[in-house]
Amino acid sequence: MEAIEVTDLHKTYGNTRAVDGVTFTVRAGETFGLVGHNGAGKTTTVECLIGLKRPDTGTVRVLGEDPARRRQALAQRIGAQLQESSLPERIKVAEALRMFGTFYRKGADWRQVMERWSLGPLARKAFGDLSGGQKQRLMLALALVGDPEVVVLDELTTGLDPIARRETWRLVGDLKAVGTTVVLVSHYFDETEALCDRVAVFARGRVVAMGTPDDIIARTGTASLEEAYFALEGADR
Numbered sequence: 001m002e003a004i005e006v007t008d009l010h011k012t013y014g015n016t017r018a019v020d021g022v023t024f025t026v027r028a029g030e031t032f033g034l035v036g037h038n039g040a041g042k043t044t045t046v047e048c049l050i051g052l053k054r055p056d057t058g059t060v061r062v063l064g065e066d067p068a069r070r071r072q073a074l075a076q077r078i079g080a081q082l083q084e085s086s087l088p089e090r091i092k093v094a095e096a097l098r099m100f101g102t103f104y105r106k107g108a109d110w111r112q113v114m115e116r117w118s119l120g121p122l123a124r125k126a127f128g129d130l131s132g133g134q135k136q137r138l139m140l141a142l143a144l145v146g147d148p149e150v151v152v153l154d155e156l157t158t159g160l161d162p163i164a165r166r167e168t169w170r171l172v173g174d175l176k177a178v179g180t181t182v183v184l185v186s187h188y189f190d191e192t193e194a195l196c197d198r199v200a201v202f203a204r205g206r207v208v209a210m211g212t213p214d215d216i217i218a219r220t221g222t223a224s225l226e227e228a229y230f231a232l233e234g235a236d237r
């Protein structure tokens with residue numbers, strides 16, 4: 001079953017063609033990566049997936065629904081950790097998790113989510129007093145507290161130290177193990193290569209390659225997804 005279907009998506013801001021005819025599908029349970037340079041259209045695409053932006057043209061279906069029309073209903077089934085998400089400075093970690101848990105009719109147990117993400121020792125700490133990595137970990141836990149079928153993670157490990165980054169990779173692997181569909185937006189090719197079943201490579205608002213990381217590497221005759229990206233990016237100019 002397809003969890004996500006994006007067909008010929010276009011989105012323009014003024015004179016900027018942010019997304020220029022993007023098509024891809026994500027199967028249920030798949031970890032799917034969106035990689036590409038700054039401004040390639042990845043975030044605009046995921047914002048259309050969660051109903052924050054409305055496409056100019058093209059269709060988007062998530063779990064069979066149109067996110068632009070059914071945002072509230074889908075919000076119960078999708079978790080999102082977006083770039084630059086924030087919380088009030090004074091809210092405490094446990095309080096935020098408990099509060100987010102109330103948004104969902106059938107969520108996970110927020111205490112379990114807190115423990116799973118090693119946030120227990122920080123339960124009484126205010127958001128404003130957390131380190132960058134701790135804030136990121138909390139935002140991720142908040143994306144999962146509704147026990148979502150689809151999770152969108154935009155720049156998941158930006159700002160995390162190498163240890164926290166590897167730990168986060170392990171947790172994304174756990175999400176996969178329980179059948180969650182994951183959409184991962186990343187600048188890090190090693191991360192995408194390690195975590196994603198399939199990848200869409202974005203350049204200037206378009207998908208210039210799609211497939212398993214191994215396929216893309218083989219097709220470009222390169223040794224890594226990063227090298228493949230530069231080969232594709234150069235070829236697309």
Ligand SMILES: Nc1ncnc2c1ncn2[C@@H]1O[C@H](COP(=O)(O)OP(=O)(O)OP(=O)(O)O)[C@@H](O)[C@H]1O
Pocket residue numbers: 013016017018019036037038039040041042043044045
């Ligand atoms: N609200 C907006 N108003 C005007 N232009 C925008 C807006 N949001 C995005 N853009 C432009 O659309 C293009 C695509 O941006 P988008 O954020 O989707 O790319 P991205 O691939 O996610 O980049 P990054 O990796 O830097 O987050 C860029 O040129 C960006 O400047």
